[in-house]
Amino acid sequence: MSKMEQSSEEESIVIETRWNIPFAHHAGRTASRFFRAMRDEQKIYGVRCGQCQRVLVPARSFCEQCFVPVQDWVEVGPQGSIESFAINCMQYEGLPTPPYVIALVKLDGADTSLLHWIGDLDLSNVEMAASRIPIGTRVEAVWKAKRDGAMTDIAYFRLL
Numbered sequence: 001m002s003k004m005e006q007s008s009e010e011e012s013i014v015i016e017t018r019w020n021i022p023f024a025h026h027a028g029r030t031a032s033r034f035f036r037a038m039r040d041e042q043k044i045y046g047v048r049c050g051q052c053q054r055v056l057v058p059a060r061s062f063c064e065q066c067f068v069p070v071q072d073w074v075e076v077g078p079q080g081s082i083e084s085f086a087i088n089c090m091q092y093e094g095l096p097t098p099p100y101v102i103a104l105v106k107l108d109g110a111d112t113s114l115l116h117w118i119g120d121l122d123l124s125n126v127e128m129a130a131s132r133i134p135i136g137t138r139v140e141a142v143w144k145a146k147r148d149g150a151m152t153d154i155a156y157f158r159l160l
């Protein structure tokens, strides 16, 4: 074997790097309508599947269970119930300074949950905070004054 031939037992070199690429893409017709309603009307919409009758939130163009297009728009929320939550105490890039509460909120009239923040909660004692938000806790969307057409137009959900 010559010097330049590779044997299968040669060590592979792994180069670790990090890419930070600014990226913009069209949200699509359905998501654009969903976000415009949040920005311009301060309203949250889902779409009802004509086959399984579930109201899907955020609005999407097809039902992932029935594989059929959906376009029957239904207003949901702005109140709902906590389905699940986590109190995060670690710092992650691009996420808030911990601790913070991230939750699945099932909005009134919806059959699926929305992932969002729970705010206005004293997190100085994490165990005590967790005991204040059992599954089923009622919450309400708190809107940003200046909205951009993004999920973050809802600043967070507050306890009712």
Ligand SMILES: [Zn+2]
Pocket: 049, 050, 051, 052, 053, 054, 063, 064, 065, 066, 067
């Ligand atoms: Zn369906």
